Amino acid sequence: MNSANDTGRKFLRMTKSQRIQHVILFVSTTVLVLTGFMLQADTWLIGLFGKHGETVFYIRGLLHRIAGVTVAAVCAYHLIYVIISKEGRSWAIDMLPRPKDAIEAYQNIMFMLGFCKQKPKFDRFMYMEKLEYWSVYFGMTIVIVTGAMMWSEYLWPKFYLDIANVFHLGEAVLAALAIIVGHIFTVHYNPHVYPMNRTFIDGMISEEMMKEEHEFWYEQEIKKTDPSIPGADSNDKG
Known part of the structure; x- marks a missing residue:
C-alpha cells in the first residue's frame, strides 16, 4: 500500500x-553541484555553447557563488534555530547519536539478513537519518570553508588553495x-511512499x-494523546 496517498490519521x-x-x-545544493561540475568540463562546454560559452560560464560562476552564500546562510540559520527555538532544540535532541543507535543498526542488519524475525522499533529518527544529518554538518563545513578560501584566493598561497x-x-x-543514492533513493523510492514522500511538502x-x-x-506519541494507555500523560504536548 502506498502510504503517501493514505487518507487515515497523520502526524x-x-x-x-x-x-x-x-x-x-x-x-541551493543542487545548483552548487550542477554549476560546480560544469567547471570540470569547462573547455568542452565552452565549445558546446560556441560564442556564448564565456557568457554561460560567467553566469555559471555567479550562480555558484549565490548558491554557496545561500547554503552558508541556511546552515548558519539552522545552527541558530536549534539553539534558540524550542522546536529546534527538540529536533537537535532527537538527532543526537545514542548507544541504542548502534544496537538498532546491528539488529536491523540481522533483520534484513534474515537472522532476526522482528525489526527494531525506531524512534523519531533512526540511525541512518542521524548519520545523514550529521554528515551534512561535516560536509557543509568543508565545502563552505574551502569555497570561501577559493573565493578569496588572493589571500592564500597556492599550496593551500590546491x-x-x-x-x-x-x-x-x-x-x-x-543526495542521489542515499537520500532520494531511500526516502522517495521507499515502497511505502513511492514515487514521492510528501513529508517535505x-x-x-x-x-x-x-x-x-x-x-x-x-507508541510514544499515542501515549501522549490517549490517557487510557499505561504510561500516558495527558499533560504532554507533541
Whole structure:
C-alpha cells in the first residue's frame, strides 16, 4: 500500500520552518553541484555553447557563488534555530547519536539478513537519518570553508588553495552521491511512499508509515494523546 496517498490519521513530522530550510538547502545544493561540475568540463562546454560559452560560464560562476552564500546562510540559520527555538532544540535532541543507535543498526542488519524475525522499533529518527544529518554538518563545513578560501584566493598561497580545491571537489562528489543514492533513493523510492514522500511538502507522516518506520516514536506519541494507555500523560504536548 502506498502510504503517501493514505487518507487515515497523520502526524506532524516536519514543521513549516524545517520544511523551508530543507527546500532551500536542497535547491541551493543542487545548483552548487550542477554549476560546480560544469567547471570540470569547462573547455568542452565552452565549445558546446560556441560564442556564448564565456557568457554561460560567467553566469555559471555567479550562480555558484549565490548558491554557496545561500547554503552558508541556511546552515548558519539552522545552527541558530536549534539553539534558540524550542522546536529546534527538540529536533537537535532527537538527532543526537545514542548507544541504542548502534544496537538498532546491528539488529536491523540481522533483520534484513534474515537472522532476526522482528525489526527494531525506531524512534523519531533512526540511525541512518542521524548519520545523514550529521554528515551534512561535516560536509557543509568543508565545502563552505574551502569555497570561501577559493573565493578569496588572493589571500592564500597556492599550496593551500590546491588542498582546498581537492577537499572541495571531493566533498562535492560525496554530497552528490549522498543526495542521489542515499537520500532520494531511500526516502522517495521507499515502497511505502513511492514515487514521492510528501513529508517535505506538507510535513505529515501517515499513521501506517509511522508504525512501519518509527514504531517506538508512534507508541510514544499515542501515549501522549490517549490517557487510557499505561504510561500516558495527558499533560504532554507533541
